Each structure stands twice: as C-alpha cells, then as structure tokens.
Amino acid sequence: MNTIIAEVKEIKSVDNLHIIKFYFAGTILSMMSLELDENIKVGVKVKLIAKSTHIAIAKEFSGEVSYSNQLDAKIVHVENGELLSSIKIQVWETTLESIITKDSSERMNLHVGDTITALIKANELSIVEVL
Amino acid sequence: MIDINVNKKLHGTQSEMLLDVKLNINHGDFIALSGKSGSGKTTLLRILAGLEKSKGIIHLENNIWQDHHSFKSVQKREIGFVFQDYALFDNMSVLKNLLYVNQDKKLAQHLLDITELSELKHRNTTTLSGGQKQRVALCRALMKKPKLLLLDEPLSALDPTMRIKLQNEILALHQEFNTTTIMVSHDPSEIYRLATRVIVLENGKIINDGSPKDVLLRTQGSQKFSFEGELLEIKKVDVIFTAIIAIGQQLVEIAISENEAKDLKIGSFVSVSTKAFSVNIKKLS
The missing domain is CATH 3.40.50.300 (P-loop containing nucleotide triphosphate hydrolases)
Structure with missing residues (x-):
C-alpha cells in the first residue's frame, strides 16, 4: 500500500459525490469519492492511499491523458519477477510502488535513475486517516 | 472409508x-x-x-x-x-x-x-x-x-x-x-x-x-472479491449513479454507471465484486 501525506486544498460536492484536491509534492492531487468524513476540511492533513497495482508509469510522456494525478518521479528500485515488475519511485520525500507487467517494464526499458511520470486516476486514491 | x-x-x-x-x-x-x-x-x-x-x-x-x-x-x-x-x-x-x-x-x-x-x-x-x-x-x-x-x-x-x-x-x-x-x-x-x-x-x-x-470463494471470471446482497436504493448523482446494498449486517455504497443502473431493480439480489488487485486492506485495532 502506498501512503501519501497531503493537505486538503479544496472540496467540490454534488450531493454525496465529491472531488477533493490536495497539495502534495509541489503539485495538486485529485480524488473522487462518495460520502466524506466531516473531519475532512480545507487545510487539514490527511493520509492518502493508492494500491500499487493502480499506479501507472509513463516515460518521456507527451500529449494529454485523463489521469488527474501526474507525479514527476524518479525510479529508485526495479524488481523483476517472472511476470510482474515492482517499480519503486520517489516523489520528493515519498516513495511509492507501482506494480506493472514485466513486459511493460521491459518494453519501456525502465531502470533505476530514470525520470518518469506516475499516473493515478482520481477514483483510485482514498483517504485512510485525517492527521 | x-x-x-x-x-x-x-x-x-x-x-x-x-x-x-x-x-x-x-x-x-x-x-x-x-x-x-x-x-x-x-x-x-x-x-x-x-x-x-x-x-x-x-x-x-x-x-x-x-x-x-x-x-x-x-x-x-x-x-x-x-x-x-x-x-x-x-x-x-x-x-x-x-x-x-x-x-x-x-x-x-x-x-x-x-x-x-x-x-x-x-x-x-x-x-x-x-x-x-x-x-x-x-x-x-x-x-x-x-x-x-x-x-x-x-x-x-x-x-x-x-x-x-x-x-x-x-x-x-x-x-x-x-x-x-x-x-x-x-x-x-x-x-x-x-x-x-x-x-x-x-x-x-x-x-x-x-x-x-x-x-x-464466489468468483465470476477474474473477480475475486465478491459478495451477495440486497439492492436497497439507486440514486443519481451528477452523471453517475450510486447504489446502496445490504450485505450481511452492513450497508455498502458503490458508484455505478447509467447503463448498470438501468438493469437493476430495487429489492433484487445482486452480486458486487471487484478484482483481487483493487481491494484495500487495513488492520483493525
């Protein structure tokens, strides 16, 4: 599980549907959610999670993509299994893991030290704790 | 024997x-x-x-x-x-x-x-x-x-x-x-x-x-996280819908699309599932 500590910047709501924006690592993250804990307000710090299997990686990325969350990161570790690869990436002080197929990892020629963009859809981020 | x-x-x-x-x-x-x-x-x-x-x-x-x-x-x-x-x-x-x-x-x-x-x-x-x-x-x-x-x-x-x-x-x-x-x-x-x-x-x-x-293990194809429950309510929210489902002693709410909502009837039994890769887990204190 990947943990991200972020600060709530903005909350937009339609009925019980919410888009929450956070400050994190010099950029803005977006999260889509149903129901929202009343303690989650602008200015509070929260712990966010994203599953490793939900973090995609783009290299030398150009053009537009609908992923709301695009983080510039550096690969710090690559572990290749038989079918899958675990790619550890660093975004400022935070280390995240992306699990992708080994085929993708090899196709993209991912190595430690590479600069990449980590992509996370807004519905794949969740708040686990208000700090 | x-x-x-x-x-x-x-x-x-x-x-x-x-x-x-x-x-x-x-x-x-x-x-x-x-x-x-x-x-x-x-x-x-x-x-x-x-x-x-x-x-x-x-x-x-x-x-x-x-x-x-x-x-x-x-x-x-x-x-x-x-x-x-x-x-x-x-x-x-x-x-x-x-x-x-x-x-x-x-x-x-x-x-x-x-x-x-x-x-x-x-x-x-x-x-x-x-x-x-x-x-x-x-x-x-x-x-x-x-x-x-x-x-x-x-x-x-x-x-x-x-x-x-x-x-x-x-x-x-x-x-x-x-x-x-x-x-x-x-x-x-x-x-x-x-x-x-x-x-x-x-x-x-x-x-x-x-x-x-x-x-x-109730599975359908590659959906490993699967429960059966009773559909209690469907609500339109923005361009999507939410469904409230009673599973055992608990209520869950899931986001669904208009197409999915169309085929569902309140009070009917439904199965909700997701892939094993999508589920978050957290230790209870």
Missing part, C-alpha cells in the same frame, strides 16, 4: 421432501455440511448416528452400520456426537463426565490438556460457561475414540472470540486423533479454517461438493 447411500421421505413444514444422499468419505476427512435450514443436514447426521431410520446402506470399512437387513443402534456405531446444546451430566465433575464414557484416565487427561480444561476437571459442569461446557462435550465425544465424529453446529451459541478458540481446539484435536468428522456449519470462516471438504445440501440432495475454497 465410509460409504453412504441412504434415502428417506421427510415431512417438511411446506411439503414432502426426499432426502437422498450418496457419499463416500475418506478416513480422516473433516467435512463441513452446509445448506439452508430444512435442507436435511441434521436428519442426515441423525441417520448416520443411528438415531433415525432410513432406507439404504451405511458401511464403515467392513463394518455394516445398516443395510437392507440390519440396523446397528447408536451405541454400536462407534460415533461421537456434539450438539448445539450441551448434553452433559450435570451432577458430575468435568472429569467424571469423560470417564463415564470410557475409564481411560490417560486419554481423559490428554484431552483436557489440549482443550485447556485441566484446571477445571473437578468442577461440577453446572458451574461452567457455555464455551467450557462445549469443550467438555467435545472431549467426552472423543473419549470413545469414535470412528466418526458428528458435530451439529457445536459453536453456534458461542460468542465470536470463544468460537475461534474452540475452532482452534477442534483443529488441534483433529490433527491429534485424525477422527473422521462431519460438522454442520454455516460460518464460512469456520468452514474454511476447519474443513477439508464442503458438502452443500439443498432439498435433501447434495448440490455442491468440493474444497472449501472452491465452494466458498
């Missing part, structure tokens, strides 16, 4: 039902017998125990428990039995309850050690808690060194913590004595923890028979 091929007409509350069961059980198997109430589970146990007559045969290895000509009584079947309610002798101590069945003091002490009842062995059984009584009942059933142990929802009256404790003790006893066991249970976690094989009865017939994982 136990060969079972029995049938019996049952008069249910609604209609007549034919209990018709053909089953081979290997020595040392731990079988969970599951199914809705009224499906014939308890009747099948009573037939195996010799408490109820039926047509057909029951053989345990070369030993005939019943066939077309003969019928062995419950005392002659080498069976251990534990019911939901504790059938202990109230005017006796824990130890005496065990020795009443069989004078083997060493075995009694060994059973009491495994179930952590040694310190209570001189207590009168009326002073014991529900969980303790059920452990005594279990030990007493094993004092006969039965060829077959029949458990009819033995833990269903206990609280969850005590259930898990007794499940572990049942498991320890099974590993120690390797007694062929049939246990009626509805609790998936209990079945998964204890059983090597699950048999599901419906209207007196076996409708499913397999490993706990195969029978209990």
Whole structure:
C-alpha cells in the first residue's frame, strides 16, 4: 500500500459525490469519492492511499491523458519477477510502488535513475486517516 | 472409508421432501455440511448416528452400520456426537463426565490438556460457561475414540472470540486423533479454517461438493472479491449513479454507471465484486 501525506486544498460536492484536491509534492492531487468524513476540511492533513497495482508509469510522456494525478518521479528500485515488475519511485520525500507487467517494464526499458511520470486516476486514491 | 447411500421421505413444514444422499468419505476427512435450514443436514447426521431410520446402506470399512437387513443402534456405531446444546451430566465433575464414557484416565487427561480444561476437571459442569461446557462435550465425544465424529453446529451459541478458540481446539484435536468428522456449519470462516471438504445440501440432495475454497470463494471470471446482497436504493448523482446494498449486517455504497443502473431493480439480489488487485486492506485495532 502506498501512503501519501497531503493537505486538503479544496472540496467540490454534488450531493454525496465529491472531488477533493490536495497539495502534495509541489503539485495538486485529485480524488473522487462518495460520502466524506466531516473531519475532512480545507487545510487539514490527511493520509492518502493508492494500491500499487493502480499506479501507472509513463516515460518521456507527451500529449494529454485523463489521469488527474501526474507525479514527476524518479525510479529508485526495479524488481523483476517472472511476470510482474515492482517499480519503486520517489516523489520528493515519498516513495511509492507501482506494480506493472514485466513486459511493460521491459518494453519501456525502465531502470533505476530514470525520470518518469506516475499516473493515478482520481477514483483510485482514498483517504485512510485525517492527521 | 465410509460409504453412504441412504434415502428417506421427510415431512417438511411446506411439503414432502426426499432426502437422498450418496457419499463416500475418506478416513480422516473433516467435512463441513452446509445448506439452508430444512435442507436435511441434521436428519442426515441423525441417520448416520443411528438415531433415525432410513432406507439404504451405511458401511464403515467392513463394518455394516445398516443395510437392507440390519440396523446397528447408536451405541454400536462407534460415533461421537456434539450438539448445539450441551448434553452433559450435570451432577458430575468435568472429569467424571469423560470417564463415564470410557475409564481411560490417560486419554481423559490428554484431552483436557489440549482443550485447556485441566484446571477445571473437578468442577461440577453446572458451574461452567457455555464455551467450557462445549469443550467438555467435545472431549467426552472423543473419549470413545469414535470412528466418526458428528458435530451439529457445536459453536453456534458461542460468542465470536470463544468460537475461534474452540475452532482452534477442534483443529488441534483433529490433527491429534485424525477422527473422521462431519460438522454442520454455516460460518464460512469456520468452514474454511476447519474443513477439508464442503458438502452443500439443498432439498435433501447434495448440490455442491468440493474444497472449501472452491465452494466458498464466489468468483465470476477474474473477480475475486465478491459478495451477495440486497439492492436497497439507486440514486443519481451528477452523471453517475450510486447504489446502496445490504450485505450481511452492513450497508455498502458503490458508484455505478447509467447503463448498470438501468438493469437493476430495487429489492433484487445482486452480486458486487471487484478484482483481487483493487481491494484495500487495513488492520483493525
């Protein structure tokens, strides 16, 4: 599980549907959610999670993509299994893991030290704790 | 090996039902017998125990428990039995309850050690808690060194913590004595923890028979995280819809698309699922 500590910047709501924006690592993250804990307000710090299997990686990325969350990161570790690869990436002080197929990892020629963009859809981020 | 091929007409509350069961059980198997109430589970146990007559045969290895000509009584079947309610002798101590069945003091002490009842062995059984009584009942059933142990929802009256404790003790006893066991249970976690094989009865017939994982893990293709529940409400929110579903004692809310919402009817039973890769897990304190 990947943990991200972020600060709530903005909350937009339609009925019980919410888009929450956070400050994190010099950029803005977006999260889509149903129901929202009343303690989650602008200015509070929260712990966010994203599953490793939900973090995609783009290299030398150009053009537009609908992923709301695009983080510039550096690969710090690559572990290749038989079918899958675990790619550890660093975004400022935070280390995240992306699990992708080994085929993708090899196709993209991912190595430690590479600069990449980590992509996370807004519905794949969740708040686990208000700090 | 136990060969079972029995049938019996049952008069249910609604209609007549034919209990018709053909089953081979290997020595040392731990079988969970599951199914809705009224499906014939308890009747099948009573037939195996010799408490109820039926047509057909029951053989345990070369030993005939019943066939077309003969019928062995419950005392002659080498069976251990534990019911939901504790059938202990109230005017006796824990130890005496065990020795009443069989004078083997060493075995009694060994059973009491495994179930952590040694310190209570001189207590009168009326002073014991529900969980303790059920452990005594279990030990007493094993004092006969039965060829077959029949458990009819033995833990269903206990609280969850005590259930898990007794499940572990049942498991320890099974590993120690390797007694062929049939246990009626509805609790998936209990079945998964204890059983090597699950048999599901419906209207007196076996409708499913397999490993706990195969029978209990409800999967559709690659969806490994799957529950069934009742659809309570669908609400439009922005361009999507949300559905409230009651699953067991809990309500869940999921986001769905207009297309998905269109085909769903309030009050109908639905299955909700996601892939094993998508689920978040968190330790409860």
